[in-house]
Amino acid sequence: MSIDPSTSVAPARADRRPAVTVLSGFSPAAVQAAARALLIGADRLLAISHDLTGIRHGIVRRTVRSATALIEQSTVEPVHGCVSCxxxxxxxxxxxRLARTCPDSDLLLVLPPAVEPETVATACAxxxxxxxxxxxAVRFDSYVTVVDADRFLGDLASSDDLRDRDLHAADDDHRAVAEVxxxxxxxxxxxxxxxxxxxxxxxxxxxxxxxxRLAPWAVQVPTGTTHSLDCTGLTALVHGTGRHDPRRPGVLGLALEGRPIAVHAPSPDGVTSIVFESRRPFHPQRWHDALGTLTGDALRGRGQLWIASQPDAVVGFECAGGGVRMDGLGYWLAALPVERWTRTSDDRRLAADLGWDPYYGDRRTVLALxxxxxxxxxxxxxLRSCLLTDAELADGMDRWRQLSDPFAGCFPLTGDHAEGN
Incomplete structure (x- = not known):
């Protein structure tokens, strides 16, 4: 059998960029132990870590090490003394730099406790x-989080701010421990x-x-079930997996792209996950008044919603540590001229098209508690009692905009992110 050269396909070129594994977690001891195990399990892995305990004073300490040697230890003085800088x-x-000088080594970026991995991904973009x-120069292979069994539930249920534990990165860092x-x-x-x-x-x-329930998309790797740790086995399950999807949005953008934000299921372990969906908008005052009741017992809440008095705005919702955050995520596509839809992702436009409602368009509430x-x-x-009633729906959007709104002015549709994801 002969092969026509004009139809043959050239083999794909091997990706020779060093792979970066980003390792995060709120328990420094567990994260450092996991980092050491991964270094032992991979011959050509270099770990990079930054000590941010002095960042509010303009000092950051950088360390680069392999399993057997300390390669670098330097003090850095950021211009503005903040995490993003x-x-x-x-x-x-x-x-x-390490990708260029050590091209045969993969890299393990070990994040400090209060740094969120999405911040790294955003900075890279x-x-x-x-x-x-x-x-x-590098490819981001996977984002790995270490969960300390002895601490995780206590931290997730905590009402502390980072400031209460002297972990805040700047004077204006008001994040909650549970949120991080x-x-x-x-x-x-x-x-x-x-x-x-x-x-x-x-x-x-x-x-x-x-x-x-928090991350149904993540692969779980248990350790500690025996008195010895198989470093090689752990590394094989964590390093070089290629699990990172750079197209996957942050958690508040998942529903906009038609992706699940959680699973709706009770559990024999007592862990409950509730997913609520509705095409109807929330009445702004009733939603405001119910927030304390809805979030009081939840360890975590997230999702998107729309409020009748602001029908053009996608509202992102989060709760953790007893606090609630609601941010504007831009316009619903139904509120934009079609020629501006191209400023959003292909996945979002596809999800909107598949679920388009002749009256509401792509507007929909998807919340997880x-x-x-x-x-x-x-x-x-x-949640259902917060939605507009049939009579209120019949009044139409012009009347909805006149409803008493405790959130008036909170979700302005201006600036670079007006189109959303």
Whole structure:
């Protein structure tokens, strides 16, 4: 049999860029232990870490090490003394520099406790190093979060701010501990469940269920079930997996692209996950008044919604640590001229087209509430009571805009992000 050369396909070129694994977690001891295990398990892996304890005083300490040697230890003075500046001015340039000087080594970027992995991904998308994208030099292979079985639930349920634990990165850093912990798990594609042989199996099972409810898209890798750690086995499950999908949006953008934000399921472990969906908008005052009831017992809430008085705005919703955050995510496509739809992602336009409603367009509420032994029926009933009634719907959008609105002015549709994702 002969082969026509004109129809043959050239083999794909091997990607020779060093692979970067980003390792995060709120327990420094567990993260550092996992980093050491990965270094032992991979011959050509270099770990880069930054000590931010002095960042508010303009000092950052950078360390680069292999399994057997300390390669670099330097003090860096960021121009503005903030996390974003450190990422732009030192972390990303260090990755690029090491990729050039050690092209046969993969890289393990070990994040400090209060740094969220999505911040790294955002910086990579926006920052250039020597005039070129960071991804010209390296490929981000996976985002891994270490969950400490002894601490995770306590941190997720905590009402502390980072400031209460002296972990805030700047004077204006008002993030909650629970918010950071949730974000670290939600953005990752792999979760290392770091436990010890004496960890209660029932508690470990509940932890695995809770992590799955927070990040059903992530692969779980348990450790600590025996008295010795198989570093090679752990590394094989974590390093070089290619699990990171650079197209996957942050958690608040998932529903806009038609992706699931959680699973709707009770659990024999007592972990409850409730997903609520509706085409109807919320009445602004009733939604405002119900927030305390809805979020009081939830460990985590997230999603998108729309409010009748502001029908053009996509509203992102989060709750953690007893606090609630609502941010504008831009316009609904139904509120934009068609020629502006191209400014959004292909996946969002496809999701809108598949679920388009002749009256509401792509407007829809998708919320998830996750916690322990939540009353799903009561929470769903409360959410439904916040929606517009049939009579209120019949009044039409012009009347909706005149409703009493505690959120007036909170979601302005101006600026670079007006089109959303």
């Amino acid at each position: 450190t990422l732009r001015d030192d972390v990303l340039p260090t990755l690029v 926006r920052c250039l190093v020597d005039g070129a994208p960071v991804t010209d 912990v949730a974000h670290q798990v939600e953005f990752c594609d792999t979760v290392i469940l770091w436990s010890r042989p004496d960890t209660d199996p029932v508690e470990l099972s509940r932890l695995g269920t809770l992590v799955h 996750i916690g322990l032994r939540l009353d799903a029926a009561a929470i769903t009933g409360t």
